[in-house]
Amino acid sequence: MTLKVGIPRALLYYYYVPMWQTFFHELGAEVVLSSPSTKGILANGLKHAVDEVCLPIKMAFGHVLDLAGKVDYIFLPRMVSIKKREYICPKFLGLPDMVRCLDGLPPLIDINVNLYKSKKNAFFAAKEVGKLFTGNYFKISGAYRYSLKTQKKYFKLLQLGLLPDEALAGLEDGVGNKPRPGQGQFTVALLGHPYNIYDSYINMNIIRRLRAMGSNVVTAEHLSEQVVRSCAACLPKKLFWTLGQRMIGAAFHYFKRRDVSGIVHVAAFACGPDSMTGELIAREARAAGMPFLNLTLDEHTGETGIVTRIEAFMDMVRWRNAGVS
Amino acid sequence: MRVTFPHMGNLYICLKAMLQYLGVDVVVPPPSSKKTLTLGVKYGPEFACMPLKLNLGNFIEAYGLGADTIIMAGGCGPCRFGYYAQIEYAILKDIGYEFQLIVIEPPERHISELFNKIRHITGNRSWWQVIQAIRFGYQKARAVDEIEMAAFKIRPRELVFGATDIAYRSALSLIDSASSPNELDRAKKRAGVIMAGVVLDESRPVLKIGLTGEIFTLLEPYSNLDVERHIGYLGAEVDRSIYLSEWVNDHLFLGMLKGLRSRKDACSAASPYLRHFVGGHGQETVGSAVNYARAGFDGLVQVFPFTCMPEIVAESILPEVSTEYGIPILTLIMDEHTGKTGIITRLEAFIDLLERKKEFRRHAFS
Ligand code: SF4
Ligand code: SF4
Numbered sequence: 001m002t003l004k005v006g007i008p009r010a011l012l013y014y015y016y017v018p019m020w021q022t023f024f025h026e027l028g029a030e031v032v033l034s035s036p037s038t039k040g041i042l043a044n045g046l047k048h049a050v051d052e053v054c055l056p057i058k059m060a061f062g063h064v065l066d067l068a069g070k071v072d073y074i075f076l077p078r079m080v081s082i083k084k085r086e087y088i089c090p091k092f093l094g095l096p097d098m099v100r101c102l103d104g105l106p107p108l109i110d111i112n113v114n115l116y117k118s119k120k121n122a123f124f125a126a127k128e129v130g131k132l133f134t135g136n137y138f139k140i141s142g143a144y145r146y147s148l149k150t151q152k153k154y155f156k157l158l159q160l161g162l163l164p165d166e167a168l169a170g171l172e173d174g175v176g177n178k179p180r181p182g183q184g185q186f187t188v189a190l191l192g193h194p195y196n197i198y199d200s201y202i203n204m205n206i207i208r209r210l211r212a213m214g215s216n217v218v219t220a221e222h223l224s225e226q227v228v229r230s231c232a233a234c235l236p237k238k239l240f241w242t243l244g245q246r247m248i249g250a251a252f253h254y255f256k257r258r259d260v261s262g263i264v265h266v267a268a269f270a271c272g273p274d275s276m277t278g279e280l281i282a283r284e285a286r287a288a289g290m291p292f293l294n295l296t297l298d299e300h301t302g303e304t305g306i307v308t309r310i311e312a313f314m315d316m317v318r319w320r321n322a323g324v325s
Numbered sequence: 326m327r328v329t330f331p332h333m334g335n336l337y338i339c340l341k342a343m344l345q346y347l348g349v350d351v352v353v354p355p356p357s358s359k360k361t362l363t364l365g366v367k368y369g370p371e372f373a374c375m376p377l378k379l380n381l382g383n384f385i386e387a388y389g390l391g392a393d394t395i396i397m398a399g400g401c402g403p404c405r406f407g408y409y410a411q412i413e414y415a416i417l418k419d420i421g422y423e424f425q426l427i428v429i430e431p432p433e434r435h436i437s438e439l440f441n442k443i444r445h446i447t448g449n450r451s452w453w454q455v456i457q458a459i460r461f462g463y464q465k466a467r468a469v470d471e472i473e474m475a476a477f478k479i480r481p482r483e484l485v486f487g488a489t490d491i492a493y494r495s496a497l498s499l500i501d502s503a504s505s506p507n508e509l510d511r512a513k514k515r516a517g518v519i520m521a522g523v524v525l526d527e528s529r530p531v532l533k534i535g536l537t538g539e540i541f542t543l544l545e546p547y548s549n550l551d552v553e554r555h556i557g558y559l560g561a562e563v564d565r566s567i568y569l570s571e572w573v574n575d576h577l578f579l580g581m582l583k584g585l586r587s588r589k590d591a592c593s594a595a596s597p598y599l600r601h602f603v604g605g606h607g608q609e610t611v612g613s614a615v616n617y618a619r620a621g622f623d624g625l626v627q628v629f630p631f632t633c634m635p636e637i638v639a640e641s642i643l644p645e646v647s648t649e650y651g652i653p654i655l656t657l658i659m660d661e662h663t664g665k666t667g668i669i670t671r672l673e674a675f676i677d678l679l680e681r682k683k684e685f686r687r688h689a690f691s
Contacts, residue, residue: 052637052658078601087403090604094638097599101645112601237411237428240402267372270632272405275372276412283415296372 002030003133005109006067006074009034010060011092014164014194018171019151020075023126026143027133032071034063037201041066046299048102054268055298056195057091059202061099068105073132075109077125081116086242089273158221163207164198182216186321189218189254191247191281192266193274196297203266204303206295206310210264213314218260220250227253235280244277251281255288262291262317264310269298291316326350326425328446329392331380332357334544335469335569338501340396343462345504347447347454352392354383357547361386366661368416375548375630375660376541377409381416388422396446399430404604404635461506466570468513472496475520477564480557481532482525490554492519529560532624532679535617537566537610539629539636542659544569549628550665552657552672556626559676564622566591566613567606591616598642607635611642618650624679625652626672631660653678 005024007013017033024031035041037059045062067074076099079092087093096110109132111125123144130140150171157167188210190197197203197219210217220228228249232239239245247265254260265281267274278294285292293313295306329352330340337353344351355361357379364385365378384395395414400407410428417424427442447455472493480489496516503509534556542548543565553563575588591612592602599611614625627643629636640656647654655675657668 050637050641052632052640080601085401087604090403090607090634091638093403093601093603094599094607094635094642097601098638098641101642235411236415237399237408240407270372272374272632272634275370275374275632276405276408279370279373279412283419 002028003073004030004032004071006032006034006071006106008060008063008067008074008076009036010063010199011056011095011195012079012088014198016151018154018168019147022150023129023143023147024075024133026146027130027139029133032067034066037063037199039201042201042299049098052270053091053098054271055202056193056268056271057095057098058299059195059199060095061102064099064105065102071106073107073109074105075129077129078110078112078114080112080114081242082113083115083242084119085116086240086245087116088242089271155221159224161218161222163217163219164194164221184211184214184216186214186261186317187216187218187259188262188264188317189250189260190264190266191220191250191254193243193247193268193271194221196266196268202297203295204301204306206264206266206306209307209310210314213310215314215317218254220246223250223253239277241273241277244273247277248280251284255284255290260290261321262293262313264293264295264313267294267296269296269301291320326394326446327352327392328394328396329354329384329387329390330396331376331383332545333376333541334546335466335473335497336544338469338497339462339466339569339573341501342465342503343458344446346458346461347450349446352387352390354387354390354392357383357545361547362661368420370412372632373412374405374633376545377405377413378661379541379545379548380409381413384413384417384424385422388417388424392424394425394427396427396429399428401431402604406605461509463570463573464506464509465500465503466573468500468509468516469497470568470570471513472500472516472520473565473568475517477553477557478562479520479523479525480554481560481562482527482529484524484526486558488523489557492523496520532561532676532683533622534561534563534676534679535566535613535622535625536563536628537613537617537625538606538627538639539610539633540567540572540606542628542630542633543567544572548630548659549657550659550663550668552626552628552668555669555672556676559672561623561676561679564617566609566617594619598645599639603635603638605633605635607639610636610639611646614643614646614652614654615650618646618652622652623683624675625654626675627654627656629656629658631658653682 007020021031041062042059044065045058049058049061064074076096078096079088081087096108109129111129113125114121126144127140134140154167154171157170162170207217228246231252232245232249239248251263254263263285265278267278282292291313293309327350328344332354341351341353361379361382365382369378369381397410399410410426414426427446429442443455476489476493483489496519499512499516503512536553556563571586588609591609594615595608595612599608602608610627617625643654
């Protein structure tokens with residue numbers, strides 16, 4: 001019987017799903033993704049999480065619950081660190097324990113992914129997980145290597161300018177590897193945690209809206225690791241949040257790019273890292289004279305409010321562009 | 326160089342002692358107050374956690390008193406604290422407060438860097454003197470903690486309302502003004518006498534409440550709206566999961582002094598509920614909840630600043646501990662909008678519940 005592994009479509013899904021999916025496939029497991037975010041999924045998350053947690057975590061609760069009863073395992077690794085001497089966020093550190101408090105879930109695969117000290121730990125984690133499915137060491141390491149390869153391809157597609165869903169589709173059929181040439185009159189950089197900017201339900205379709213208003217959208221994932229890191233290096237002290245570091249690096253890069261006319265920062269309400277990186281980006285935007293919009297999301301955020309603010313921002317960008325050229 | 330530092334409860338007594346022992350010119354900011362917080366809220370990022378805002382207010386107020394150098398601890402994540410100093414410094418600069426910033430980072434890689442910074446602050450004092458100064462500061466921290474613990478015990482039992490607070494304040498100022506180890510010994514004795522002088526009603530039934538949560542809100546009474554004192558007034562004895570000297574031992578001495586409660590004990594008690602550190606004191610919060618429950622406490626209060634990440638993780642997990650051990654837990658979240666009356670009402674209701682529970686148990690088992 002094939003084992004079914006559920007992967008919640010939340011949080012670092014947007015980064016690592018190609019790798020995770022491939023790994024489990026190669027081990028002979030069936031991968032079940034939770035449904036894309038909906039009102040129902042969020043409502044379920046809201047019901048089971050404490051009020052104080054941020055929206056993305058509530059959403060993640062909803063996705064985990066969506067998988068209950070459908071799978072043999074839920075893959076919810078404890079993402080301690082994905083980069084040497086960096087972390088993601090305290091809530092990622094505690095997520096499996098928070099989720100374990102919920103009733104009626106299948107067993108969690110809550111392996112620690114901790115590259116704080118060394119990159120090698122990624123493979124150790126994979127080995128531990130692999131043991132659940134096979135006793136064959138070679139099969140596990142083969143699956144791991146293949147999954148890394150897929151992941152690399154995915155990152156490459158993103159760096160070509162695709163968005164995650166486009167890149168995932170590209171991985172599937174092997175075609176469409178070229179980004180669509182931007183149709184818009186100008187370009188806006190959209191920055192934020194990947195699960196906030198790529199989950200179109202959580203952010204009320206911001207990418208589609210920006211595009212509909214005549215803008216191309218670029219994100220941190222369109223940049224190479226090198227560019228992002230070297231730009232982030234001008235901070236007085238290195239940020240210890242990998243995702244925050246990406247955001248800052250991308251912001252600093254896009255500030256300098258003449259083809260980028262504005263920056264939108266999407267933050268989660270009460271998000272710790274965002275409160276600090278947001279401040280750093282906002283102050284730099286002011287200094288650079290770059291139009292800047294900060295959108296803060298929580299479960300009470302109204303669609304109309306967001307739309308009005310995006311429209312006002314776009315007007316500003318347009319005026320500025322007209323004035324300059 | 327006139328040095329200042331942020332407030333965190335009685336920490337100033339210990340830091341001031343250390344620095345003055347080395348002849349450093351110290352400016353202690355005025356105690357955190359409404360004004361401090363208002364300043365911090367005005368200039369700080371809206372969604373920053375409250376300690377950052379209070380720090381900022383402290384610095385602005387200390388600037389007014391002539392401070393020109395900030396000493397602060399650093400950190401390497403995952404919690405926000407590790408980036409506080411840099412953000413605060415940038416904000417202060419923006420609004421025209423020019424400080425020199427000295428951040429003491431945990432000596433992860435370059436111990437020499439730490440030594441250089443200490444050199445920079447202390448000038449040409451010998452290392453022996455530096456060590457003596459640290460010792461002196463630590464002894465003050467211990468002394469302060471002992472007074473606090475005594476106050477927790479006697480406050481719910483005092484015959485005259487407010488007598489404990491008066492004794493506490495005068496004992497504390499004795500410790501604070503001792504300027505040498507010898508003087509400190511004498512001050513400690515006198516402080517002990519003062520605390521023992523509060524008249525008590527020994528027969529009064531008293532509940533025991535464990536107070537746990539984020540360190541800053543635990544140690545800084547302004548930030549927790551005096552929660553310990555109010556619990557005491559309501560007739561319950563408090564034990565706090567973190568004391569100043571424990572923190573100093575764990576963080577500055579890397580747990581070298583034995584015989585104190587250490588974070589390791591708390592963390593190991595947190596498993597199986599929370600099996601990994603989550604930054605800040607999140608794991609300690611869960612662990613001390615377990616320890617308090619095992620030790621037979623009647624209830625637990627968790628305090629933390631709004632949006633505090635490690636404590637939100639703990640908050641999500643504490644209900645498990647509560648059900649498993651049958652111990653009620655009250656969570657209090659503090660920010661600039663939190664009102665004192667609301668907190669007191671919630672404490673009253675909570676303590677009522679604990680009393681009824683205790684009554685019920687007494688009847689059931691007699
Ligand atoms: S980084 Fe922010 S949004 Fe993401 S889990 Fe942490 S607090 Fe929530
Ligand atoms: S422990 Fe909580 S209050 Fe302290 S810096 Fe971290 S998030 Fe802020």
